[in-house]
Amino acid sequence: MNVVEEFFKMPMEEKASLYSEDPNKVCRLYTSNINYGTEKYHFWRDILKHHCHPLDDCIKLWPQKPTRYRDVIRTFSVEGKKLGLTILELLTEGLGLESGYFIKDLSEAMLLVANHYPPCPDPSLTLGLPKHCDPNLITILLQGHTFGLQVFKDGQWIGVQPLPNALVVNIGHQLRIVSNNKLKSAEHRAVTNSKVARTTVGLFISSSEESIIEPAKSLTNAAQPPLYRAFRYKEFLSYYFSMMGDTELALQPFKLPFNQSVIS
């Protein structure tokens, strides 16, 4: 975490070469206020985002400063992936799927997203991140030591207490779909504060964009029909980003009408 805080603290000139508004760049730094003039709520977040797979190719494009960034984040991403796969294997067992179901194709890719929320003079006018569910399988989040993450449960926003050295694990839409709604993706958001900057780092484990996502066959039958059609993950991602913040709308085109799911 320290190395990511150090990254955001570096003077602008040191980071400028990474700045890009092209979402297809493998490693980029950008900010949330690109649509400042038109957006309904203002967001208060700088983002460093980069792929972690395949590691040997991606790492060459990661930040070169702070000088230990690549070493520290390589270890973090390798260990984070191992933890993610262990959790997925436990979920596999809990769901009654065959061992290794999520290992390989469905969890092949990983993205690192570092969020930096500077102190905000009036937090009542901004959000760090809007309400959303993560689109991927699971997310391992290091939320640091400052309050800001909230989860929507029983009709209200609940603060997730930052615990020293603890990681937050979020179920994303991909896991909801593959488990045919047995596991629910968690709705969450980040709020700002006026006193201190907050930095968080998430590892987003997902399938590759070309992979086909669908409810696991062994979890569906005539009594429990598939609730979603099969689709390529990249098709879902482009729709998801256009619907950011609306969980049910983001899933809508991928849901099967009840009758159709019984027949198929």
Ligand SMILES: O=C(O)CCC(=O)C(=O)O
């Ligand atoms: O910064 C946080 O606490 C939440 C980050 C998050 O939800 C995300 O990057 O998807």
Ligand SMILES: [Fe+2]
């Ligand atoms: Fe998230």
